[in-house]
Amino acid sequence: MLSFSRPAARSILMRRLLAALILMLLSWPAAAKDELVIGISQFPANFNPLIESMLAKSYVLAFAQRPITVYDAKWQLVCLLCETLPTLENGLAKREGKGMAVTYTLRADARWADGKPVGSADVVFAWQVGRHPQSGVASAEAFRRITWIDVKDARTFTVHVDRQTFDYNAFGDLGPLPAHVERARFEPAPGEYRNRTAYDQDTTNPGLYNGPYRIAQVVQGSHVVLERNAYWAGAKPAFARIVIKVIENTASLEANLLSGGIDMIAGELGLPLEPTLAFEKRHGGRFSVITRPSLAYEHIDLNLGSPVLADVRVRRALLLALDRDAMTRQLFDGREPVANSMVPQLDWVHADDIPKYAFDTAKAAALLDEAGWKPGPGGIRVNARGERLALDLVTTAGNRSRELVAQVLQAQWRKAGVELKVKTEPPRVLFGETVTRRKFAHMAMFAWYSAPENVPRSTLHSAMIPAAANNWSGENYSGYANPAMDALIDAVETELDRPRRKALWREIQALYAADLPALPLYFKADGFILPRELKGLEPTGHQDPTPYWVENWRWE
Amino acid sequence: MGVTILSRLLQSLAVLVAMSFVVYGLMGLMPGDPIDLMIAGNPHLNAADAVRLKALYGLDRPWTERWLRWLAQVGQGELGYSRLHARPVMAAMIPALVNTAILMASSLLLALVVALPLGILASLRPGSVLDRLVNLVSVASVSLPVFWLGLMLIVVFAVELAWLPAGGMAEVTGGGRLAHMILPVATLALSGIGQYARHMRAAMIAEAGHDYIRTARAKGCSPARVVIRHQLRNALIPVTTIVALEVGGLFSGALITETVFAWPGMGRLIYEAVMGNDFNLALSGLLLATAMTLVGSILADIAYVRLDPRVRTP
Numbered sequence: 001m002l003s004f005s006r007p008a009a010r011s012i013l014m015r016r017l018l019a020a021l022i023l024m025l026l027s028w029p030a031a032a033k034d035e036l037v038i039g040i041s042q043f044p045a046n047f048n049p050l051i052e053s054m055l056a057k058s059y060v061l062a063f064a065q066r067p068i069t070v071y072d073a074k075w076q077l078v079c080l081l082c083e084t085l086p087t088l089e090n091g092l093a094k095r096e097g098k099g100m101a102v103t104y105t106l107r108a109d110a111r112w113a114d115g116k117p118v119g120s121a122d123v124v125f126a127w128q129v130g131r132h133p134q135s136g137v138a139s140a141e142a143f144r145r146i147t148w149i150d151v152k153d154a155r156t157f158t159v160h161v162d163r164q165t166f167d168y169n170a171f172g173d174l175g176p177l178p179a180h181v182e183r184a185r186f187e188p189a190p191g192e193y194r195n196r197t198a199y200d201q202d203t204t205n206p207g208l209y210n211g212p213y214r215i216a217q218v219v220q221g222s223h224v225v226l227e228r229n230a231y232w233a234g235a236k237p238a239f240a241r242i243v244i245k246v247i248e249n250t251a252s253l254e255a256n257l258l259s260g261g262i263d264m265i266a267g268e269l270g271l272p273l274e275p276t277l278a279f280e281k282r283h284g285g286r287f288s289v290i291t292r293p294s295l296a297y298e299h300i301d302l303n304l305g306s307p308v309l310a311d312v313r314v315r316r317a318l319l320l321a322l323d324r325d326a327m328t329r330q331l332f333d334g335r336e337p338v339a340n341s342m343v344p345q346l347d348w349v350h351a352d353d354i355p356k357y358a359f360d361t362a363k364a365a366a367l368l369d370e371a372g373w374k375p376g377p378g379g380i381r382v383n384a385r386g387e388r389l390a391l392d393l394v395t396t397a398g399n400r401s402r403e404l405v406a407q408v409l410q411a412q413w414r415k416a417g418v419e420l421k422v423k424t425e426p427p428r429v430l431f432g433e434t435v436t437r438r439k440f441a442h443m444a445m446f447a448w449y450s451a452p453e454n455v456p457r458s459t460l461h462s463a464m465i466p467a468a469a470n471n472w473s474g475e476n477y478s479g480y481a482n483p484a485m486d487a488l489i490d491a492v493e494t495e496l497d498r499p500r501r502k503a504l505w506r507e508i509q510a511l512y513a514a515d516l517p518a519l520p521l522y523f524k525a526d527g528f529i530l531p532r533e534l535k536g537l538e539p540t541g542h543q544d545p546t547p548y549w550v551e552n553w554r555w556e
Numbered sequence: 557m558g559v560t561i562l563s564r565l566l567q568s569l570a571v572l573v574a575m576s577f578v579v580y581g582l583m584g585l586m587p588g589d590p591i592d593l594m595i596a597g598n599p600h601l602n603a604a605d606a607v608r609l610k611a612l613y614g615l616d617r618p619w620t621e622r623w624l625r626w627l628a629q630v631g632q633g634e635l636g637y638s639r640l641h642a643r644p645v646m647a648a649m650i651p652a653l654v655n656t657a658i659l660m661a662s663s664l665l666l667a668l669v670v671a672l673p674l675g676i677l678a679s680l681r682p683g684s685v686l687d688r689l690v691n692l693v694s695v696a697s698v699s700l701p702v703f704w705l706g707l708m709l710i711v712v713f714a715v716e717l718a719w720l721p722a723g724g725m726a727e728v729t730g731g732g733r734l735a736h737m738i739l740p741v742a743t744l745a746l747s748g749i750g751q752y753a754r755h756m757r758a759a760m761i762a763e764a765g766h767d768y769i770r771t772a773r774a775k776g777c778s779p780a781r782v783v784i785r786h787q788l789r790n791a792l793i794p795v796t797t798i799v800a801l802e803v804g805g806l807f808s809g810a811l812i813t814e815t816v817f818a819w820p821g822m823g824r825l826i827y828e829a830v831m832g833n834d835f836n837l838a839l840s841g842l843l844l845a846t847a848m849t850l851v852g853s854i855l856a857d858i859a860y861v862r863l864d865p866r867v868r869t870p
Contacts, residue, residue: 053601136612140608195637222726245724249703252707258715259722261714433588458602
């Protein structure tokens with residue numbers, strides 16, 4: 001039997017206690033955080049998911065509303081409220097005549113936050129609201145395409161649509177509306193629904209929300225408080241409360257983050273990339289800064305009605321004379337990838353084997369020579385009539401990144417003998433008049449926000465050229481008209497076979513790159529500034545925001 | 557006096573109708589509308605949606621027709637609905653109005669409490685060290701851009717020293733709001749102090765040269781009595797005019813300060829309404845500010861009568 005002297009025994013005891021204490025400290029869970037405060041730069045003016053379209057509203061509602069389907073961070077269509085994604089392969093989607101029948105079954109555990117089940121009646125009600133011309137719904141196309149909804153039971157329904165399109169099972173816009181709350185506000189006066197909806201008259205009514213959180217408080221212009229939905233059957237979200245604070249000034253947003261007023265800045269509606277990168281350099285050690293290229297396609301629309309730009313050789317020369325790699329590397333730390341067409345690399349229909357325009361000044365010069373633009377006085381090229389190769393570019397005022405890019409364009413094109421005059425306009429003027437009425441002389445620089453596999457009908461189809469005759473509808477601001485492109489767009493919309501569709505998409509991108517109705521620049525990136533302890537937030541880079549997966553966020 | 561006030565009120569009503577026409581016209585002539593902007597930002601919206609929404613909100617009609625309809629509606633005591641906020645205009649406006657009144661009244665009060673004594677003291681010894689110091693402070697106060705001053709105060713007191721919150725007054729209630737008010741109120745007050753101090757100083761110096769001041773001194777009045785009872789009373793008249801004109805500002809807000817400090821007030825509300833073509837809300841907000849300025853002007857007239865008996869009508 002071993003025996004110890006008293007001091008030795010005490011020493012062993014102390015060591016064991018110390019070891020136990022260290023073990024206990026190591027295994028102690030990170031201090032739980034009950035509240036997460038998120039900073040965004042815009043306040044949602046209203047909360048009805050169907051009325052008006054606003055990024056701030058989509059962001060806030062993504063915590064509290066679950067659509068039937070969304071695109072995930074891998075840009076794949078997935079079910080959020082449905083049990084199985086309907087496809088032709090699994091038999092839940094079928095062709096019927098010229099249209100389709102698509103059957104969904106809602107999750108059995110889906111509940112509004114007042115305990116009522118989310119059911120087929122809520123989907124049918126949303127369709128009734130959406131198709132009513134007076135209801136004020138922003139995007140009504142998806143509702144108009146539906147000819148009928150067959151309700152099979154409380155959770156299962158079949159949607160009959162009037163055409164066969166590749167996105168037949170994407171049910172994003174047509175989320176359920178709580179019929180038990182909203183029907184009484186809609187049916188007596190559909191034209192007044194937008195002013196009577198409970199989303200704006202009784203915003204904290206739990207019956208309006210079916211996500212992991214519900215809106216518990218709204219202070220107009222200041223913040224929105226979200227609390228856990230007691231009836232949420234999915235994984236329990238980590239935070240008891242989420243506060244979304246609106247700070248419009250970007251410098252104040254940063255200051256609030258540094259002073260602890262907010263915990264994180266949302267990438268969807270926070271700082272532009274440039275200040276995010278500057279913030280990362282200064283304070284990157286304290287925060288996680290995540291950047292992700294998005295679907296926002298920064299480009300220069302060319303007015304093809306202008307005699308100079310009607311010549312494809314000039315358009316190609318302009319792109320060849322631009323060192324876009326250096327531009328994104330220098331200005332955006334290489335986080336915004338160079339675009340070769342309007343389809344980003346993350347989209348499954350992206351094609352790599354299309355014409356590309358790597359920086360090549362010799363080739364650009366040769367093309368300009370061939371087009372009749374010879375070097376002239378002051379280094380600016382002139383044509384046979386002695387006209388200078390001088391182009392006007394208009395872009396949005398107050399956008400620092402664009403102003404910097406415009407300066408780079410000016411400098412690089414000058415080296416190629418092209419004079420560029422830059423003009424900036426407030427977004428409201430640019431998008432309300434200059435581009436929509438095709439009033440720009442040569443070039444307009446801005447971004448298109450699209451969705452995964454977004455068919456460019458509105459921007460490239462010849463029927464979509466805005467003109468007085470069609471009441472300035474359509475977004476083909478370049479005035480691009482190519483029957484081959486029209487045929488490809490018509491075909492790709494109705495092609496349900498994925499490999500054949502991918503081939504059509506390749507042709508679209510190749511034709512776009514060859515014709516260059518616009519000059520592709522780069523895909524913009526979202527910058528998220530997060531506390532180091534926050535894990536599980538995965539930027540999507542598309543229109544479906546990160547809070548759709550808020551139950552995966554955790555504090556470690 | 558009653559007749560004068562009634563006449564001024566009728567004039568004010570005419571000014572308000574004229575202002576509503578001008579404001580409506582300027583908004584109506586702004587190129588583009590938010591539906592076009594919405595389309596640029598939402599790939600699911602198409603041209604047909606734009607046509608339908610413009611018709612629904614009446615944005616496809618001439619602005620003169622919409623203004624007449626609005627005027628008739630207001631004549632019946634109905635301000636209508638805010639298109640952006642999907643609620644009655646008053647419901648959208650009242651919380652912002654309260655916030656703005658708190659911010660602007662506190663800062664105005666603080667500015668006056670500091671500026672008027674400074675201006676008076678500086679005027680007593682023109683050219684003295686104190687006078688030069690007050691002039692320096694005044695010039696600095698008037699010259700510093702409000703957004704820069706606000707951001708600097710945030711950087712020093714919220715980020716570096718962590719003594720005060722950087723904003724977010726609406727997140728707390730009761731006494732907790734005081735801490736959130738300090739920086740925005742100080743920002744606005746600091747930018748107002750220079751203006752009021754200079755006006756006060758100039759008015760006091762101008763009065764000091766008048767005969768009645770010399771007479772008061774000759775009668776043996778104490779220097780304090782001369783300054784307070786005689787000089788200050790008359791010097792307050794121009795200052796009152798300036799302060800009265802600020803009454804409109806109490807209700808129209810301070811856009812830059814509200815934006816920097818995330819203060820949900822009228823400045824931001826009106827700006828968003830104007831940019832979003834929310835005619836009902838923008839017009840109500842702007843006309844309220846105009847009306848308050850007119851009321852302030854009438855109050856100033858009444859104050860003149862109290863301050864200067866010569867103004868009284870027989």
